[in-house]
Amino acid sequence: MAQAIFAGGCFWCTEAVFKDVIGVSQVESGYIGGTTENPTYKAVCTGSTGHAEAIRVTFDEVTISYAELADVFMGTHDPSQLNRQGGDIGTQYRSAIFPIDDAQRAEAAAAIARWDAEHPTSKAVTTIEGPAHWYPAEDYHQEYWEGEGQRNPYCLAVIPPKLMKLRKSFQAKVKA
Numbered sequence: 001m002a003q004a005i006f007a008g009g010c011f012w013c014t015e016a017v018f019k020d021v022i023g024v025s026q027v028e029s030g031y032i033g034g035t036t037e038n039p040t041y042k043a044v045c046t047g048s049t050g051h052a053e054a055i056r057v058t059f060d061e062v063t064i065s066y067a068e069l070a071d072v073f074m075g076t077h078d079p080s081q082l083n084r085q086g087g088d089i090g091t092q093y094r095s096a097i098f099p100i101d102d103a104q105r106a107e108a109a110a111a112i113a114r115w116d117a118e119h120p121t122s123k124a125v126t127t128i129e130g131p132a133h134w135y136p137a138e139d140y141h142q143e144y145w146e147g148e149g150q151r152n153p154y155c156l157a158v159i160p161p162k163l164m165k166l167r168k169s170f171q172a173k174v175k176a
Contacts, residue, residue, distance in 0.1 A: 001025065001058050001059065001060060001061075002058070002059055002060075002061050002066065002100075003056055003057060003058050003059070003100060004056070004057045004059065004066055004069050004070070004100070004104065005032060005054055005055070005056050005057070005097070005098035005099075005100070005130075005134065006018075006054060006055055006057065006069075006070075006073045006096075006097055006098070007032065007033070007052035007053060007054035007055075007094060007095065007096040007097075007098070008073060008076070008077035008079070008085065008095055009053070009077055009084070009085025009086070009088050009093045009095070010053060010085060010088050010093065010158065011029035011030070011053040011054060011055055011137065011141065012029070012141070012144040012145060012149055012155055012159070013077075013085070013155070013158050013159050013162055014054075014055045014073075014076075014077065015027045015028075015029050015055050015142075015143070015144065015145065016144075016145035016149070016155075016159045016162065016163065017072070017076045017159075017162050017163060017166050018055060018057050018069075018072070019143075019145075019146075020163065020166060020167075020174055020175050021059075021064065021069070021072055021166070021170075021173055021174065021175065022063055022064055022173055022174065022175050023059045023060045023061075023062075023063030023064030024057055024058070024059045024064070024069075025058050025059065025060065026057070026058040027055050027056070027057050027058075028055065028056045028058075028136055028137075028142065029053070029054075029055055029136070029137040029141045029142055029144070030054055030055070030056060030134055030135050030136045030137045031044050031049070031051035031052070031053065031054065031134075031135045031137060032051060032052060032054045032098050032129075032130070032132045032133070032134050032135070033050060033051055033052045033054075033096065033098065033129050033130070033132045034049040034050030034051030034052075034132075035049065035050045036048075036049040036050070036051070038135060039051050039135055040138070041137060041138055041141065044092050045090075045092065047090040047091055047092050049092075050091065051092060051135070052091070052092055052093070052094050052096050053092055053093060053137075054096070054098065054134075056134060057069060064173065065107075066103070066104055066107050067107045067110065067111065068173060070097065070107055070108055070110075070111035071111055071114065071170075072166065072170050072173060073097070073111070074111050074112065074114070074115045074124065074126070075115075075165070075166075075169050075170065076162050076165050076166050076169075076170075077095065077162070078095075079095045079112070079115055079124035079125065079126040080119070080122040080123060080124055080125060081095065081125070082094075082125045086158060094127065095124070095125060095126040095127070096126060096127045096128070096129050097111075097112075097126060097127070097128050097129070098128075098129050098130040098131075098132055099128060099130060100131075105128060108128045109128060112124050112126050112128070145159055
């Protein structure tokens with residue numbers, strides 16, 4: 001099993017998307033890329049810690065490659081928005097990839113280049129960052145969509161369109 005770390009706005013939203021991707025066995029919400037040790041959700045939301053809301057994806061490289069995951073990431077959020085996703089504004093909602101090694105760093109750069117080639121009028125502002133320390137988010141953020149999220153008006157407005165985009169654009173990569 002391998003891991004990948006992506007920050008694409010609200011971690012509840014990206015977690016919900018990646019839980020539906022074949023080859024993905026676990027998705028953990030957390031914080032990465034900041035300066036505060038052991039950040040909390042409340043602190044990260046202020047934008048003062050430097051962390052991004054992110055997900056750490058555990059996946060089977062035989063079933064899905066890192067490059068394919070990076071393409072799913074780029075294709076299911078708006079990588080052309082600087083420090084925001086929709087109504088979520090601030091550096092904590094930036095579009096960023098945190099490669100674990102040099103091979104992932106190269107694949108991340110290639111995924112951004114593919115996005116830019118396919119979207120010449122809306123270039124990606126996605127950054128490639130790290131290495132950085134991973135901090136798991138508080139327990140109540142884990143598997144949020146499956147529980148509280150389906151009663152949360154924000155999630156109901158934001159997550160279903162992302163799931164539809166996943167199913168439309170990456171049909172062969174979606175769990176049955």
